Every structure is written in C-alpha cells, then in structure tokens.
Amino acid sequence: MSNITVCARFRPLNPKEKQNDHDSFCIRCIDTETFIFKFLALPLIRDAVDAINGTIITYGQTGAGKTYGMEGSGIFECDEQKKGLLPRVVKGLFDFLNSLDEEKTYSIKLSMITVLDPAEALQNLSRGIANRAVGETKMNAASSRSHCIYVFTIQQEFSRDNKGHASSKICGTTYASFLNTETLNRMRSVKLILVDLAQSEKVEKTGAEGRVLEEAKAINKSLSALGNVTNSLTCGLRGKASHIPYRDHTHCSPNRYPKRGISYSHGGNARTALLCCCSPRAFNASESLFTLRFGSRYVIRESI
Numbered sequence: 001m002s003n004i005t006v007c008a009r010f011r012p013l014n015p016k017e018k019q020n021d022h023d024s025f026c027i028r029c030i031d032t033e034t035f036i037f038k039f040l041a042l043p044l045i046r047d048a049v050d051a052i053n054g055t056i057i058t059y060g061q062t063g064a065g066k067t068y069g070m071e072g073s074g075i076f077e078c079d080e081q082k083k084g085l086l087p088r089v090v091k092g093l094f095d096f097l098n099s100l101d102e103e104k105t106y107s108i109k110l111s112m113i114t115v116l117d118p119a120e121a122l123q124n125l126s127r128g129i130a131n132r133a134v135g136e137t138k139m140n141a142a143s144s145r146s147h148c149i150y151v152f153t154i155q156q157e158f159s160r161d162n163k164g165h166a167s168s169k170i171c172g173t174t175y176a177s178f179l180n181t182e183t184l185n186r187m188r189s190v191k192l193i194l195v196d197l198a199q200s201e202k203v204e205k206t207g208a209e210g211r212v213l214e215e216a217k218a219i220n221k222s223l224s225a226l227g228n229v230t231n232s233l234t235c236g237l238r239g240k241a242s243h244i245p246y247r248d249h250t251h252c253s254p255n256r257y258p259k260r261g262i263s264y265s266h267g268g269n270a271r272t273a274l275l276c277c278c279s280p281r282a283f284n285a286s287e288s289l290f291t292l293r294f295g296s297r298y299v300i301r302e303s304i
Ligand SMILES: Nc1ncnc2c1ncn2[C@@H]1O[C@H](COP(=O)(O)OP(=O)(O)OP(=O)(O)O)[C@@H](O)[C@H]1O
Pocket: 011, 012, 014, 060, 061, 062, 063, 064, 065, 066, 067, 068, 069, 140, 142, 143, 144, 145, 197, 198, 199, 277
C-alpha cells in the first residue's frame, strides 16, 4: 500500500447557493461520508493496530466542508449518511479491536485522556469541539479559527507465559486494563491523528478584520509552513537526504509536539490520508483548483 491516499470531494450547494448562484451546480451527491471513511480511514485504522502511525487531514478552502468531513453534521449524529470521520473512526477502531482473535491488551488514549469505550470517546470529543474557536466570516457562518487535532494513542501490550512463549491477554472491552507488570514483556504505542485544518482565506472574500484578520494571518502562516514541508518532500531528489522544515510547522503540532507533530504523518513509513474539500461554486473555482493541485502534489510524492 502506498503511504498516502488522497481523495477529493465537492460539497453540495447549500439552499441559499442553489437559489442565488446559477453559475454553480453539483451533479450528484452520493453517500460520500461512508465512502470517504472506507477509502481513507479504514486502512489507517487497520495499520494503526499493526503499529503504523497514521494521520487523516482535511484540507481545503474556507467553507468547503473540512469540519463537516471530520465531524459530520454532529458528533452524536445517528443518520449514517451524515456521520463524519471522527465518530466513524471511534466506532471503527473499537469494532476492529473487538473483532481480533489474538489475545492482546490495548489501551486507547484520546490525547491525554484514557478512554474506555466509544461513548466516552465521543463525549470527550464533543467537549473539545465545543471549546474550539469559531468566528463568522462572509464565506462561512461558523468558520474554524484554529487547526483542530485529535490524537488517538493506541498502546498494545504483550506478555510472556512462564515457559517463555510470547503470549498476551485479552481484556474484552476493558481496553484500559493493564497486565500484571511482572508478566509484561513489551509495549508498543502508535498514533492515529485526525487533523481538521483551518484554511487559508482571501481576506477580500471573507471580509476578515480585527481579531479575525489576525487569526487569518496566523492560519495562513502555518499553512504555508505545511506547504513548505510538502514541497520539500515532493521536490526532494530520490535517494538524497534533504532538509524537511518540520520545525517551522509549530501550528500543526499535535499535543504540543512542536518538532515532531507533522513528521508523525509525513515521514518514514507513516500513513497519511488527505481529504481535499472543494466548494461547488464557480466563484470559488481558483481556490478549488489550488486545493486539487495541493492534493496532486501528495500523489506524486515518494517516501524519502
Ligand atoms: N458534504 C456536505 N454535506 C452537507 N453540508 C455540508 C457538506 N460539507 C459542508 N457542508 C456545510 O457547508 C458549510 C461549511 O462547511 P464547513 O464548516 O465544514 O467548512 P470548513 O471547510 O470547515 O470551513 P472553515 O475553514 O471556515 O472552518 C457548513 O454549514 C456545513 O454544514
């Protein structure tokens, strides 16, 4: 499997756009949320259980549907077709661990909080989302004014039996139970990171001013650092070591890992899934093209 998977999606026109914007159209909207989960996220869940770090990033212009892609119409949404990546990843992760035959002990932490079951994970996610900074711009009534990073840390513990054979013990749904430390042999830890990026914006289109303008500058700066990382990775000569400016990318550092944040997903054998979100409006065509170009740069990258 390649290290990176990219998927692009155009959100549907909203009712106001349908009424007023006759140059724009969306041909057909299928159950894209389920498709995106199966295509982008499910392989990363399987890899995470195999101890391979993974990151899922939503990227795109303001109002293009990044947060919707991540959260869906709400973190507790029951309608399958309106569920975003976060609740699906939570369910998918717990379902996958439950289905394993092998006897292993897992603990899952959501950032620094240990979670014991999917309901608790969703509660904590919902509280985090409520604390996220949002602001109104001309382009989006609830525009995200910060990047939002959800870090699932999956710890796997192995033990040895008294004959020295490698074995381990299953804890059913009690994922956070730990083995007796005397029998503990080995522990491995892997991160599955979901990143809902705030997006660069053309100030003349969003009408940002004051605090919102300052936020826009900070967002744009951090995104250009992400662009520099991608450029270095995609333009580097094969087989030659080149400098990757991970350290500039402090705004995208999960859980205050200033130097390592983005390198979790962009280096070595880590897996990355990128959801490029686009607006169907003709008015936003140049931004949509920019987003698609960003995604296509990832597609041609080799791991260096
Ligand atoms: N696939 C979709 N189906 C239905 N509605 C959508 C979809 N994608 C986005 N929307 C709606 O479009 C609006 C903008 O989406 P969203 O807030 O996710 O954009 P964003 O890219 O996160 O913007 P920002 O960068 O400003 O935070 C929201 O009202 C959202 O509900």
